[in-house]
Amino acid sequence: MMLWAYFYCYQLTLDSYKKVESATGSEVPTVVYHEKANQILQANTLAINEGIECGHGLAQAAALCPQVHILEYNRDAEKETLLSLANRLYPLASDIVIDSHNAIAIRLDNLLQYYGNLEALWRVLFDEITIAGIHFYFSTAWGVEAARLLAKNKTNKCTDKKETITLLLSGCRLEQTELDAKTIATLAKVGVRQIGQLLKLPVHELGQRFSNDTIRYLTALRGETFPQYVLFRPSISFQQTKTLSFEVENTQHLLPSIKALLQSLEHYLRARNLLSSSILFQVHFREEEPLPIEVNGAMPFATQKDWLVLVELKVETLLLPEPAIAVSLTCQQFEPIENDGNDFFSHRFTTVAQKQLIGRLKAKLGDGSTLHPKAGDSHTFEGMTVNHIEETSPSYASDITPAFLFCEPMPLHLSTRICFGPIRIQTEWWSNNPSKKDYFIAETSHGVRLLVFKDAKAHWWTQGLYS
Amino acid sequence: MYSELFCQSHFSFLTGASSPAQLVTTASFLGYEAIAITDECSVAGVVRAYAEITQQKLPIKLIAGSYFRFDDSLSFVLLCPNKEAYTELCRIITNARRRSSKGEYQLAEWDLRTIRHCTLIWLPSTQQEKDAYWATWLTSQPNINAYIGAQRLLDGQDHHRFAAYTQLQDQFELPVVACTGVLMHHVDNLPLQHVLHATQAHTTVSKLGRSALSNAERSLRTISKLKKLFPAKWISNALDVARDCLFSLAELRYQYPSELIPEGSSPTRYLRERVEAGIKVRFPNGLTDVLRALIEKELSLIREQEYEYFFLTIYDIVQFAKARKILYQGRGSAANSIVCYCLEITAVDPRQINVLFERFISKERNEPPDIDVDFEHQRREEIIQYIYEKYGRERTAIASTVICYRFKSAFKDVGKALGFSESQLTFVMKQINRRDSVIPWQSQLENLGLDPKNERVKLLINITEQLLGTPRHLSQHVGGFVISSGPLYELVPVENAAMPERTIIQWDKDDIETLGLLKVDVLALGMLSAIRRTFDLLNKQFPIGVDIPFITKLGDDKQVYDMICQADTVGVFQIESRAQMSMLPRLKPRRYYDLVVQIAIVRPGPIQGDMVHPYLLRRHGKEAITYPSEEVKEVLSRTMGVPIFQEQVIKLAMVAAGFSGGEADQLRRAMASWKKDGRIFEFKEKLIKGMVSKGYDTSFSNNLFEQIKGFAGYGFPESHSASFAVLAYVSCWLKYYFPVEFYVALLNSWPMGFYTPSQLVLDAKRHHISVHAPCVNASNYEHLIVEYKGEKQIQLGLTLVKGLSEKSAIHIVSQRPSIGYSNIEAVRQLSVRSDELEALASADAFRHIAGNRYQTRWRLMNKQADLPLFENSHDTDTFTTAPTTAETLIEDYASIGLSVNDHPVALLHREQELGFITLASALPLKAHKSVVKVLGCVTGRQAPGSAAGVTFLTLEDNTGNMNVVVWQATSRAQHKTFLKAKLMQVNGIIECSKEGVIHIIAGKLIDRTPWLEKINMASRDFH
Helix, strand or coil, X not given: XXXXXXXXXXXXXXXXXXXXXXXXXXXXCEEEEECCCCEEEEECHHHHHCCCCCCCCHHXXXXXXXXXXXXXCCHHHHHHHHHHHHHHHCCCCCCEEEEECCEEEEECHHHHHHHCCXXXXXXXXXXXXXXXXXXXXXXEECCHHHHHHHXXXXXXXXXXXXXXXXXXXXXXXXXXXXXXXXXXXXXXXXXXXXXXXXHHCCHHHHHHHCCHHHHHHHHHHHCCCXXXXXXXXXXXXXXXXXXXXXXXXXXXXXXXXXXXXXXXXXXXXXXXXXXXEEEEEEEEECCCCCEEEEEEEEEEECCHHHHHHHHHHHHHCCCCCCCEEEEEEEECCCEECCCCCCXXXXXXXXXXXXXXXXXXXXXXXXXXXXXXEEECCCCCHHHHEEEEXXXXXXXXXXXXXXXXXXXXXXXXXXXXEEEEEEEEEEECCCCCCCEEEEEEEEEECCCCEEEEEECCCCCEEEEEEXX | CCEECCECCCCCCCCCCCCHHHHXXXXXXXXXXXXXXXXXXXXXXXHHHHHHHHHHCCCCEEEEEEEEEXXXXXXXXXXXXXXHHHHHHHHHHHHHHHCCCCCCCCCCHHHHHXXXXXXXXXXXXCCHHHHHHHHHHHHCCCCCEEEEEECCCCCCCHHHHHHHHHHHHHHHCCCEEECCCECECCHHHHHHHHHHHHHHCCCCHHHCHHHCCCCCCCECCCHHHHHHHXXXXXXXXXHHHHHHCCCCHHHCCCCCCHHHCCCCCCHHHHHHHHHHHHHHHHCCCCCCHHHHHHHHHHHHHHHHHCCHHHHHHHHHHHXXXXXXXXXXXXXXXXXXXXXXXXXXXXXXXXXXXXXXXXXXXXXXXXXXXXCEEEEECCCHHHHHHHHHHHHCHHHEEEEEEEEECCHHHHHHHHHHHCCCCHHHHHHHHHHCCCCCCCCCHHHHHHHCCCCCCCHHHHHHHHHHHHHCCCEEEEEEEEEEEEECCCCHHHCCCEEECCCCCCEEEEEEHHXXXXXXXXXXXXXXXXXXXXXXXXXXXXXXHCCCCCCHHHHHHCCCCHHHHHHHHCCCCCCCCCCCCHHHHHHHHHHCCCCHHHHXXXXXXXXXXXXXXXXXXXXXXXXXXXXXXXXXXXXXXXXXXXXXXXXXXXXXXXXXXXXXXXXXXXXXXXXXHHHHCHHHHCHHHHHHHHHHHHHHHCCCCHHHHHHHHHHHHHHCCCCCCHHHHHHHHHHHHHHHHHHHHCHHHHHHHHHHHCCCCCCCHHHHHHHHHHCCCCEECCCCCCCCCCCEEEEECCEEEEECCHHHCCCCCHHHHHHHHHCCCCCCCXXXXXXHCCCCCHHHHHHHHHCCXXXXXXXXXXXXXXXXXXXXXHCHHHXXXXXXXXXXXXXXXXXXXXXXXXXXXXXXXXXXXXXXHHHXXXXXXXCHHHHHHCCCCXXXXXXXXXXXXXXXXXXXXXXXXXXXXXXXXXXXXXXXHHHHHCHHHHHHCCEEEEEEEEEECCCCCEEEEEEEEEECHHHHHHCCCCCCCCC
C-alpha cells in the first residue's frame, strides 16, 4: 500500500509573523484578515480568547476586541513560506507534493527502507516542521486525497493501518472534501453529510446522479485510483553555504570563503552561459539573525574577479554583531550573455566605464547613493524634477522649468526686473510642507534669468536659474 | 463691475466645491453685477441660486446656463438670454442626458447645430489645430452667437492661452469675454475641491499631481484683481453679454394639461360641478350651513390661487384608481379638505378633525398645496402607467431627489482621498456612535487610534464636516410626478433614472416648490393593498360591499378598541411597532381622534419635547387641563393643552411667541431643512424670548423648541395622522372581526409593514388559526382561505417558496388535475425548471406524493429519469434517510422563511429541561419586579435616538414576543453576547405597568446560540 503524509499548515501568515513579533516584545491579540472576503482567516490564542473566530467579519472582530492587531492575508506570501519549508524538507524526503499554498504531501512508503520504520521517519519530519515554527494538522493515508481529507479534518494521526484509516475517513464531513460546493450542497440536501454515508450508497445510484469528476474523486478517496501529482523540485537558483573553519571576527577573514563561493558561482554561471547583476551574501551567526550583504552590479557579471571588486568594497564597511560561523551566497537573478550589439566603434567603453563607476559607488556607498533625474507629477517647482534611484529619461511637461534648481531657496538680494509671472502655486496642503507661493521669472541687470518667488509673508527668494 | 459667465456649483458633482447659495451670496458681496450658474450639463443648481437671491433679496442678476464638454478639444458654456434660449438649453441637456446612462451625458454635433437662441462661450483648448477647426466650425454656423471665453488662472500657462485667444480673435473675429470658470466661492474651499476631484479620479489628493488645480484661482475673485488680470475690453464684453441675458426663472409659467376640462367648460365650473356631484355621494342627507360655507370658502381659495387644475388632476387620477378598484387614500392638509372629501380624494370626514386648510393654500404664501395620494403598493405601477399614457412621456416625469453626502459617505471619501487605508476607515466608521450625544464623533476618533491633534486627522475632520450635505448625485423621488401641458423638457431638463424606462427632471421637490410648480405625489402604501385584498375576500363571502366608508360609518367599535388597548396589533397599520404597542395600553384609545393622537405621539417631536407624559396625565385625569391663555386654548384644546402635532407647534409660535405669518412659515421651512443647514437655531432665541415675554414658563418654551427640533425631518402634521388613523382603525376592525381574511390579505400583500411572514403566521397561530405549509396539491400561487370542518384556516401559497417563479407556480396550479398530482414525475413533465422543482422539494411541497424532503430530492436528482427511455421507471425506495425535527425546522425557515409546525424555542423545550425559563405567554402571570429568565430568538435590536443609549431587544419564543430593555451599561459590559447572540437568555427583572405593558429589564445576557448548534442549527439565522 502506498502511504502519504499530509501537512495542512493552517496559519502560515501568523506563524511567519510570530517570529518577528516574539523578537519585538509581548504578544497581542492578532488576526489575519482577508479583505476581499471580509473574513478573519487566522487568529492567535489571545484573539480567540476575546471571542474572535475564523470566519468573522472585520467589524465583528473589531467590536469584540477593539485593540486587535490585524495582519493582511497574502496567499503568495504563504506560498513562499511553504516553499521554503519544502526546501527544508527536501533533503529528508524526495517525493514532496505542494498541494496548495498552505499544504504539502510527502510520500512515505518508499522512504521506510532508509529510516527503518514509520515511527522514525515520522519523527524526523515532524521535528523538522515543528522546528521551522509552523503549526499544522496532519494525517496519513493511502493516497493524497484521503490524507488531505483526514488532515483537514484535524485527525492528526500517523498510521499505516487500513482499517483505522477507513474508520477515520467515514467520520469526515463532506465540507472538508474536495467535492465541489454544489455537490456537497446537493448531498446535504438529502441528508448525506459524512463520507461514511456517501460510501454506503450504491455506486450505480450515485452514477445516475453525479458527475464523473465526483465519482473519480470518490474512487481516489477509497484508494482505488491514484491521480498523478507533480513532485516538488528545489528552485534552480544558486544557493551555497560555506561553514567557516573558525569563528571569524575580522571581516577580512571572510574574504577567502567569499572568494571560494564566488568561484563556485562563476562555475555555475559559466556552465549555464549566464550572467548576473545581483547576488546576496548572508553572514550567519550563532545567536543573531543572518546578516545580508546585497551586492548589485551596474551591469551583469560572471567572473569572480568582477564581483570581488564590489564585494571587497562592501566588506570593508561591514560590522559583525558577533563572530560569524558561516557565509552563504544566493543568486536568483540571471541574464543570458548577449554578444551582439556593441561594435568596436561604439561608445561602449564609455558606457561601461560609467556603469562600472556607478556600480562601484553603489558598492561603496550603498544602493541609494546614486540618483537620476526624473520628471515629477507635481505643480511645485521642487516636485517638477525628482531624483530617482532608477535611471529614466527626464521629460518635462512645463516650459518654465529652470535649468538649475537650488536645493534651498536663497533670499533675493539682487535688483531684478520681472519678465514673466505670476505663477501661483497653492497646493500640498495635505502634507507637512504646504506650498503657497507666487513665482516669477526675473532678469538681473546682467541678463541672468532667475526663478524667484514671493512667499505668504511677502519675502522674496531665488529658487533657480535659467540657462 | 464684473459679470461671471462661467461658474460651476456643487451640482457639477465631484467638481464644484461650493453651493449655489454660497456662490451667489459671495458674488453679490464682491459687487458682481451678474453671475451665471453653469453646472455641467445641468440646471440643477440654478434654482437654488435663484431661491437664495430671492429670499435674501441679493442685488445680483442670475443667468441660467450650462457647461458642456463635447470632446477633448471642445468645451463651452451656453447662456440663456431669453425664455427661448432657456427652452433650447433644456432640450439640449435633455437630449444629451437621455442618450446616456444615469448621471452621464453625451452631446452630438446635431445638438450644436440646433443652437439658435443661446449665447455660446467657447473655451479654447489651446491645441492650435483643433482650436482652428472649431473656430472655423463655429463661425460657419450662422445662428450661433459665439464668444471666446478667456480664463486667467495663474498656472504658468496663461501666456499660451492669451496667445491663443488673441490669435483666434484676430483670425476669426470672435469677440473675447473674461471668465473664471469658478469652482468655489472662496479660496478656503480648495482642499474640498481637491478631495472631490480625487474622489472622482479614484485616487488620493497627493497622487492627483498635475491634474489637480494648482491654486485657488478658480474661486470668486475681487473685481479689482480681475481688472488687473484681464484687458478692460474683455471684462466689458462679459458685462455686455450678461446684460443681454434677460431671462429669469420667474418667467417660467407652468401650465397644467388642459384636456382634463371638458370642452365648453372652465376649470372653476368643472371643479364645482365635480364637488357638487360629490356632495350628493358624501352627504346624501344634505349639507349643513357650516359645511356649505366651508366648501364655498375652500372653493373660493382654490379659485383665487388658480389651483383648480391641480385638484382636478388628482381627481382624475383617483377616479382612474376607483374605476380599476385600486384602493387609495389622500393625505396632507389640502387632501383632508372638504373639497377633497367630496372629490373622493380622501376618506377622512373633515368633520372629524380640524385641519388648517389655509395653511397649505393661502393668499399670502404663493406655494402649491400639499396632497399626497397613497395607492396600493402592488398596483401603483398601474397608476404610473396611466399617467404616462394619458399625458405622454414627453409631458411627464418624476421629480428628483438630491442624494447628499451623509456622515459615512463623506468620512469614507475624504479619508480615502487623504490616503487613509480603506480597512481603517471602515473600522472607524463602524465603531463611531453617531448617536452618542455626550462624546461627538470627532472626539471618538481618539479612542479608535486617530489622534485628533494630528494634522492629517484634523484635515479629515474639517473636510468631512465641509462635505456633509454636498450633493452626490440625483436620484428618483418616491413618487412625485410633474405633468405639464407642453413638452416637459422645455421647462426643465429631463434625464434617465437608474430604473429603466423612468425619467427624472433635474429639480427636486424644494426646487419645484421654489418655482411654484405643482407636483402630484403618487405614493405606494402596502396596507392599502392588504385592506383592498381583505375587502375582496369579504365581498366574495358577504355581498354587502364592505369598504372603508362602510366601516367608518359603523362608528367607534368598543371591541375593536378593546383589542387595540391590549396592544394586540401585530400586522395592523401604524400602531404595530414596538414603541406604538407599548404606548397603546397607556394611552388607551377609545375613539377615532385618540388614534390620530396615538399615531402622532410616538414620534421624535413629542418625545423630545417631553409632551408624552403630560398628555397621558391629562388624558387620564391626573392633571388638570389648563391653558396659559385663550389663544393657546384655541390651538391646543383638541389635545388637552399639550402640543402634539406640527401645526400646533407652528401655531403656538404665532400666538405665544408673536411670530408673524411669514416668520412662522420660515420656521416651518427651517424645520424641514434643519438637518441640512441648521437654520432652525436662528429661531430659538426669538421663540423663547417671545414666549417668556408673554408670560410662558421658560422650561415650557425650551421644551417647545426641542419639540420643534424633533419634528425636523420627521414632520408629522395632524392631517397625515388623520389619514393614517382611518387606515389604522380599518385594519384593526378587519383584524378583529375577520382575522383569517386579514392575515391572508396581509400575507398576500407582503413585503410591507413591520413584521415578516414568519411573525405574522406566529401571530395568526396565537389567535388559534390553523396554518398549512405550501403544497403542490393544496396551494394556489397566493395564500388562500380553506375550510376544514367548518373552520376557516390559512393555506399558505406557493409564492412563499423561495426560488419558484410566479409563472411556474401558476402553471403548476393551472395544470393540476382535479384529484391533484399523483407523483413527482407528473409535475416534472410540466417542463418546470429543475431548480424550481428543487425549490418545491425544499419547501416540502411534495410531501403528500413523494415522501420526505430527502426522498423527494433523491428522486429529483436522478438525471436518467429525464431521458425518454427511463421516463416511466420510477426509483425504488432504497433511499430511506429522513430529516430530523431540527433539520425540518431549518429547512422550513430556509425555504419558506417560516415554520408552521415548530419554533426553535419549542424544540429546545422538548430537547432539554428548560423549566426555569418563563415563556412569553406566562409573563403576565409574573409579579411586578420579580426576577425572570426568558429565552428567545433575537428578532430586533432597536436603539432609538430619543432613548439615550438604551437598546430595546425583541425576543421571540413560540408563544409570543418579549420586550427587553438593555441599559447602556449592561450592553457595554456584556457586549459580546449583546452583539453576537442569535438565541439569547435574559435574566432580568420584570416590569409590569398598571396598564399591562410588560418589559424585562435585562441583567444578565447569555448567548444560547450553542444550544441551537447542538441541535444542528448553527448556520441558520431564523429571521
